[in-house]
Amino acid sequence: MYDSSLRAQKSLILCEDGTHTLYSKEFDEPYHSTKDGALHETLEKYVKPTLHHQRAKDSLVILDICFGIGYDTLATIYYIKEQGLDTKLHIISPEFDEELVRSIGSFEYPSEFDSLRPIIESLSRDLYYSDEQFRIEILIGDARERILEIEQKVDIVYQDAFSPAHNPLLWTREWFGDIRSICNDDAILATYSTAAATRLGLYENGFEIYIHRAKLMRYSTIASLTPIEGEEFVDMELKKIRNTEAKSMRDGDYVE
């Protein structure tokens, strides 16, 4: 499916918002949309909408799939600090590329992350960080296995894996079922994927589907276990009638 011998082969790319990301030879794909920009995409598709919908809670558990170079985790903390919020966060993030996480101390992050230096150093050294407000755990290993060990109930999910075409096992109905099983009943999930198969996989696990639109950005998907306001509802029953060919991805199609 993908060639792990290529895992170490990555190149640095400059995105259109002036921030940097990486290109993965293993998955033949960039870590972020170079057009939407690593920081801009992360803030607009993941951080802002999910924190907005969970704003009533004073402590949140976030599942960040997968850590990569950590934009989702770091941008969440940056945004919480910038907004002066005292929300407590526990971020749990699986990632099988330990060498990448160990290297983030020398990654060219945007200046917005300058004050997060101690966090970045701690994560690359210990795969862990904690202070009075933030606790971050990186779970090294295959996300499909590590998710089964998570005991906390999750409020927010960042579903930011490589694309369904290149990393299918992180987009199947069974994968979304594992995510669902550790979610609180009002959990919200954000993903850049707008594919019918992704939305069906989420819907079949009890998530309602919404289109999220932000400025200067391709639209994205928000999935929620309870009805939410301010996003564009997608009637999945109608979609199923109109597109009888569409189906969710299944583990059995990708596992030998």
Ligand SMILES: C[S@@+](CC[C@H](N)C(=O)[O-])C[C@H]1O[C@@H](n2cnc3c(N)ncnc32)[C@H](O)[C@@H]1O
């Ligand atoms: C699109 S990148 C994530 C980008 C990340 N959110 C960021 O902001 O840098 C996808 C990540 O998933 C990791 N990955 C792919 N398949 C995985 C698996 N089965 N288990 C754990 N990590 C995986 C890759 O190593 C890569 O770091």
